[in-house]
Amino acid sequence: MSPTAPRYLISGGTLPDGTTSDVLIEDALLAAVGPEARSRAEAGDGPLETVDASGRIVLPGLVDLHTHLREPGREDAETVETGTRAAAMGGFTSVHAMANSTPVADSAGVVEQVWQLGREAGWCDVHPVGAVTVGLAGARLAELGAMASSRAEVRVFSDDGMCVADPVLMRRALEYVKAFDGVVAQHAQEPRLTEGAQMNEGELSSVLGLSGWPAVAEEAIIARDVLLAQHVGSRLHVCHVSTAGSVEIIRWAKERGIDVTAEATPHHLLLTEESVRSYDPVFKVNPPLRREADVMALREGLADGTIDTIGTDHAPHTAETKECEWTVAAMGMTGLETALPVVQHALVDTGLMDWAGVSRILSSTPARIARLTDQGRISAAGVFETGAPANVTVYDPHVTRTVDPATHATRSRNSPYRGMELPGQVTDVFNHGHPVVRDRALATPRTH
Structure with a gap:
């Protein structure tokens, strides 16, 4: 791994199987999930960014x-x-x-x-x-x-x-x-x-x-x-x-x-x-x-x-x-x-x-x-597959928002939920290890 490549530790999130865990992203892959994620993150080289996922759901x-x-x-x-x-x-x-x-x-x-x-x-x-x-x-x-x-x-x-x-x-x-x-x-x-x-x-x-x-x-x-x-x-x-x-x-x-x-x-x-x-x-x-x-x-x-x-x-x-x-x-x-x-x-x-x-x-x-090999790499029980491409969504289920189509990223505004209160909000998204959404806002696109 390049010593300058960013690494990301998703800390304290709830995985789909209901367990609370850390998730380490290195080299655009899910490098570790569970107790070893933090120790490996701290022992590794290069910059490390931490995403506080306490109280949030970490989904593929x-x-x-x-x-x-x-x-x-x-x-x-x-x-x-x-x-x-x-x-x-x-x-x-x-x-x-x-x-x-x-x-x-x-x-x-x-x-x-x-x-x-x-x-x-x-x-x-x-x-x-x-x-x-x-x-x-x-x-x-x-x-x-x-x-x-x-x-x-x-x-x-x-x-x-x-x-x-x-x-x-x-x-x-x-x-x-x-x-x-x-x-x-x-x-x-x-x-x-x-x-x-x-x-x-x-x-x-x-x-x-x-x-x-x-x-x-x-x-x-x-x-x-x-x-x-x-x-x-x-x-x-x-x-x-x-x-x-x-x-x-x-x-x-x-x-x-x-x-x-x-x-x-x-x-x-x-x-x-x-x-x-x-x-x-x-x-x-x-x-x-x-x-x-x-x-x-x-x-x-x-x-x-x-x-x-x-x-x-x-x-x-x-x-x-x-x-x-x-x-x-x-x-x-x-x-x-x-x-x-x-x-x-x-x-x-x-x-x-x-x-x-x-x-x-x-x-x-x-x-x-769809026969995608780099998406959805998770077991039926909700366990992440280490070594899989790091496509990860962090979601806060505890907030409630009133839907306002004017704030949406789509070009059009024909949402049927306008004015409706719905639970939850996506807070962070990683596409092949690259953060495209951070802290509830668009970050930067992934380059190829």
Whole structure:
């Protein structure tokens, strides 16, 4: 190790397994965890900085499988730079950038551009998601193999924002990605059942006079695709699950050994269709906010492992496209900077999940799904793996903050939690051993 390379001792934090411990970062690696961390730190050479983590939770860096960074093409709403700043402030050390940019990330050239922009920004790792079909048009497969073999090494493919509705095309995609251990992440929405849909279908949609979005439109696609995945022996990931019926279908599939994983969003864990009574477009999202019973089913599904991970579905929009009449407003919400507080509020503070569970759904499991080898290196019991890359998030669960989107690092302000009190705050984040967040503020980006 270079004698001038900074070393960091995270002191007295609570690890996901509930133990209080020190963590030593040297040479961008988790050099020691436990009693030997302090003695090794004191005996070592070079500058040593101490992070007081007393009363705080020390987590493996968070991994998001579902982020919209908008660049290239919609830099007025978000850029890779601003989006990854938001990710770092939210505790994420790795994000997957969805393909619905302009141009669409359906070729090796575009995914390499996004990957390079992430490296230049330096706030967290950026892994581009490749489109399943050319232009997200659902007509023919995109260059899946070329994207997989590019410098970006794409392993997750999705037409998110659009459903791969053609069953033959979906089958071919599932077959294709097997060659490089990829996964198809499906936006489950039967298009003919949701034409013109504006909110969850039910009594409230009739009262409000808004076109309904039936739960079966999601559930029918999931049922079809888990059977396709079983038929071809491939991996399927289901994006932003939102209904109780979807949870049951995924549970059924897993019981039969089908290789399916699924995510839920923070907003579907906390908000319900009742928010739409305000006609405030900040609550317009795809899939729509559902019933309280669906929220409870999603929480229980995460607690029992049916739902594998949290995907933020961070979807920044400009004021012009969001702060307008409901029926023409864009769908989507920001979520990177509020994800961990929402998870604490909905799962930890309710007793459904401990911090080992949080590290599972927000770090180790999404890293495994995406086949990342340098993220989420922690055991099921919540024990850090020494020698692993030092991607670490320190989180204070004891503070309470009122959400103010004007203070967020993201370029857009369409947070559905404006004015809401949420627990917790990220205080420090290390990306490959480099401090990108220190003392609740952005520090410096990592250089490559």
